Each structure stands twice: as structure tokens, then as C-alpha cells.
Amino acid sequence: MALSKSDIVYIEKVLSEAKKTLYRSSVVNHKILAKEIEMKKTIVLAAILSLFMVFSVFATGQKEAEASSLDGLHGTLSVATNCEDPTFSAVNEIANRFMEENPGVEVEYVSYTKDYENLMKAKMAANDLPDVFATHGWGVKRYSEYLMPLNELSFAKRFTESILNVIKTPAGNIVTMPVTAELSGIIYNKDILKKAGWDHVPRTWDEFLQSCEDVKALGVVPIYIAGKDTRSQANLMDVAAPTFLTTYKNDDQSQALYDGTFDWDKWSRVAGFLKTLSDRGFLNVDANTADPIYRGEKLAYGETMYVFQNQAQIASAWDINPDANLSMMPVPVYHEEDTPIMIGGERESYGIWKDTKNKELAVAFLEFMSRPENIKYVCEATSMPTGFSDVDVDLRLSSDFKQYENLRTFPYFDREWLPSGMWATMRSTGGALTAGEITVKQACDLMAESYHSLLSQQQ
């Protein structure tokens, strides 16, 4: 079909119209796109601006609080610990009183319980510690590298002699302030002991084993070990070890332990003791898997005779059953001519980070805590004795403790005579011994291996 000229002209016209329309629509499309981009930019800008405003509100809020107190102490103090109730609530109350007295101060008091030690190790490695932190018995042996000496502070002269021994570094620096102190032996049930025919607490380990035999005959579990947490087995060895190795003057291994020449076959006395308890059936059946939450009720309802824990455990048992006739007995001894001992040292104790930016505030907080009424409050709330010589604490067991006043006090074995880090080996060997996974000789070898590698770390 041939196209006439008028057809061609018509087709050209249509095509040019189409081109124009397309061009216009593409311009419109571009305009729409441009508008869309404009809109998106505005929205993003608005979002960013609003975020800035939100943040600035927070920033100014804080500055306002700090600026409002022109005189007196002001700032934020970070305090960390590992304790649980009742200790945590008691110290928290002291922190609240401190904040009441100093309105410009904010005390951030936190407890990390089981995670505390690991967290503190990570923080130490990063050299980024809280202003004030708990040293739980390890002020000298572990944390001293990061603690500020407290010798110049007002409370430094008020400590008892025995506590001073454990909180002073070899160079003579007091590195931590004990709020509550440790004074324990073995928890026991007075009623069951009497029922088993004993009129006095066992004085030597032989007597102790005999008492376990008598208690077992009554159908009561002689010793309760919450072994899922291997600190239970380790604590038993920690409490008993001094009597086997360092308390008897004619057989004192202290020097050998300090200078690395200790004969680790002698540890078989301690490891062997734990194994004997397990082999003779004096431990609970589930000694390897029981959780510590069962300890309190076992004591409270008289289902067990002895527990190797400190006084806080008695307090928790009394929470369940206030009438349980529980008390603390001194640690029996290995040598016939030796005398029983008590275990002593720091319990809840706070030190100041030597690179803290809040030095004035931290010192003020510790000095506030050291006031006799505050120390008395915490000790009575937690049923623990104190390390201050001028504070009189009234505890339910005070009358019992009167009879043990003149007994010697020794620290926990691993805090004094072992390098830091051996607690873990005591835990794992303790757990393996009660589970029958290793022999006593193997336990001694593992302890020796750990001891030498950790000692060399200190050089």
C-alpha cells in the first residue's frame, strides 16, 4: 500500500506530537523524582535533628544536676561488689544515707554476684575499674596492683591486729577497708550433736570422724556438700588445710609454701581427708550435683549436721527456720597436741581504684562507711563480726563466740599460703575427688603443677 503525501505529513505530525508528549512526560517524571528526593532528604534531616535534640536533652539534664549543687561534694561514684542479700541491702542502705547527707552525690552501687570476679579480671586487664570495689579477701593477693593505699585515712588506725595482718601488703600499704570480717569454723547443729551423745564439740579430726559416724547412725547426713558449685568442696579443704599444714608449730610448712619449696605429697593429708569423708559415706548422696540453694533448708530442718560455710549461711538457714539450733564450732586439728583454730579475714571489704577520677568522693564514701554506727548496722544486718576494734556488734551467736575469744585466728589457706588462682585448682580437684574421678596422688600432682605455674607468673 503506497502512502500519499498527506498521509506522510499526518504521520510525521503524530510522531512529533508523540515525541513532545514523551519529552514533557519525562520532564514531569524527572520533576516528580526530584520532588521525591527532596522529600526524602528533608525527612532524613528532620530525623537526625530530632535525634540530636533528644540527646541534648539528656546531656543538659545531667549538667543541670551537677551545676545545681554549688558547695559540698558532687558527682557520681561507681561502687561494685559481688555480695548478695543480706549484705547487699545493708550496704545499699549505707549508700542511701550517704546520698541523703550529700545531695549532690549519686552513688551507683551494683552487685555482679557470680560474675564479679571474671568481670573484675577483664576490667583490670583493660585498666578501667569502678571507683570503689569489693576485694572479698583478695585485696593483697590479687587486686593490690590496682588499689590506692589507705594508710593516711581516718579509719586506718581503728583496725584490729588480726585484720591488719591480712589487709596490709608486704610493703606496708593498707589496700582495703573491711566492713564485715570473717570469723568462722564449721557450722554445726547443737541438737543433733547432743542427740548423738556428745557433750563437747570435736577437738581433733579423729574425734570429728567419730562424731560423723555417730550422726550417721541416727540417720542424719553428717556433712552436706552442694557440689554442683565446686566451691563447696574447695571451701572444706580451704578451712581444714591450715590445721594439716601450718597451725602446729612443730610441723609448720608456711615458709616452704611461700618460697616454692613445698613438698606437694604432703597435700595428700588434705585431699585424703576429703576422700575419706566421701568413701566412708559421710557426705550426702548427691554431693557432686546438689545446688547451693538446698544448703539453707538442709540446715534449717536438721537434715544435716555439719556444713563448711561461713556465718552468712547460718543467717540464711534462720530465715527459713529461726528456731534451728545452729552454731559455729572451731576447726578441729590434725596433731593431738595442737589447739583448735578459727578462720578469720576480710569478708565484705572495699578498696579504691588508684587511678580513679573521683578520689575525693571515694575517700569520703569510705570514711562515711567506717563510722561506728554504719559498721554496726551492716554487721548486725548480716550477722557477721567486724574488723574495727572500736565497734561493738551484737550478734545472736555472740555468746557462743565468747568461749572462742582466745583461740588463734588463721586465714583461709588459699588466701595466705597459695598464689592467686589456685582456688580454681582446689575447686576442680575437690570436685573430681568427691566424684571419684581422680586419686589423691593425682590431686596432689595437679595442685603442684598449678602452684608452680602460678608462682612463676608472679616473677
Add this chain to the structure above:
Amino acid sequence: MVEAKLKRFSRFLYADPRALTLLTLPAVVLFSVFVVFPIISGLNISFTNWNGYSQSYSYVGIQNYKDLLFNDSVWTAFRNTLVYGLGSTAVQTVLGLGLAMLLVDKFFLRGVTRTIVYIPAMVAQLVIGYIWYFIVTYERGALNDIINLFGVSPIDWMSKGNRAVLIIMLINSIAYCGKTMIIFIAGLESVPNMYHEAASIDGASGWQAFRHITIPLLLPAFTTSLVLNIIGGLKMFGLVIAMTDGGPGYATHSLSSLINTMYFANQRAGFSSAIGIFSFIFIMLVSILLRRYLEYKDQQYNG
């Protein structure tokens, strides 16, 4: 001068295709900071006797690696990790495949059932561990109550190392069988229907069809599940800590939980790093072997 340089750079940015490699910069930075640097740092620490928190340490050469070779707890942890990984794979293959076959066909509550089976996989390992601890515990545990009904006296389930490892492996399998089920459902749905039709025409029984059609074609899904489970076994931490804390002794540790215990509890950061490097090499070997195997299989099917 500066202006000219800026102009040249912006032209490079917009015009040269090689400039696109700059887009990888954020990923490279993240990778270097979170992967490369820690590995180098860990390698460095493995040659020291650092205790994990002091500001100083000294170098002890390859002592940590020598200790590693002769340390029973490391080899127990290694064996346990393989049990947790491979054992879980075996149990989960049976469980997951069974569940997948039940839940692949459409029925009224299929979606709900699949969700319910999958939910435990979303719960944190630590939580699963604690819940199961109170089921298997000696003192008033649910499991002991059940066997009591049959007149059996209570058993301390977690007190023997081997039994405890087995129990942890079973719990891990039950908890994560939802994930394996999903993988096998995807695998089952990818089997073309025509194979099954052809088999039924040829007179094959259900079991024969399953053995000769379904299982071979599920091999890719099985391999995926194997890889994920081995990785899971290597990462096993929360469950071990919650149920036994690695005990009794060191019997139930996996490599991850042992590294953690050695570092924090035993204060042997150098030794812990050496175990970490050992795990790293093991994982690398496993990955290389698996990749070679998958490439070979890929060539077989698609070559």
C-alpha cells in the same frame, strides 16, 4: 593545590570502577577489628604466662602448647566437643527427619505445630540448661520422681562424667531439633513429585521409595545440618555451664567452656589462648575438608 587534588579524587570516585572497592572499607575495618586483631593478639598471649588481669606478663615460648598436648582436660573437652557436635547430628537427623516427614504435608494445625517445635531453638542455652538441671537433679528432680513411680530409687544422673556428657548431648538435640526439622522440610519439599509418582507406578513400597529416593536427595540438607551441628557443638557453652559447670572435675567441658574456665577461674590466660588457637586450627581444617567435599558433591550432581 588541595582543590586540584580533591577534584582529581572526586573524578576518580565517580568515574573509575576500581573506586567501588572503597565500598568494602567498612566491612574490612570491622573484620580487622573484630576478627584479625583478636586472633593476632590471642596468638601473642598464647606465648606468655599472663594471668588475665595484670598489666604485665612474660614470654614462655611454646610451654603452653606443650602443656596442651599432655593435658587430660583439653583432650576430654575436645572429645566432648565432637560428641556434642556429631552426636547431636545423629540424634537430630533421626528426630528432625521424623518430625519433618510428619509436618511436611498440609493439615489443619501444621503451622502452629511447626512453630511449637521450633520455639525451644529460640530460647537461650543457659535458660534451657537451668530448666533441664531441675529436671535431672537428684534432689526432688522431675526425672527421679518419674522413675520413682516405677519403684526405682533416685539416681544422681549428672554425677558420672560419661553419662552427663550423653545427657547434655541429648538435651541439646531435643532443644534444637526444630532447626533440623526446618532444614529437612525444605529438603523434602525440594524432592520433585515425579520421582515418587514414577516409583509408585513401578510398584515400590513406601519404605523402598523412602530409602532410594528421599534419602539420597536429602544429602544436601543432611550436609547443611551436619555443618550447623558441628558448629553448634564447638560453640556449646551455656548448656554445659548451666547443667554441670564443666564438672564433675573437668569431665563435661566443651572446648568453649574450657577456654572460659582456664582464662577466668584458673587465671591461665596464656594456656587458654593456646587452647583457643588449637580450636581455631581444628575449625579451619574441618571447614576446608567440608568445602572440598561439598565442591566434589556439587560437581557430581551439576558437573
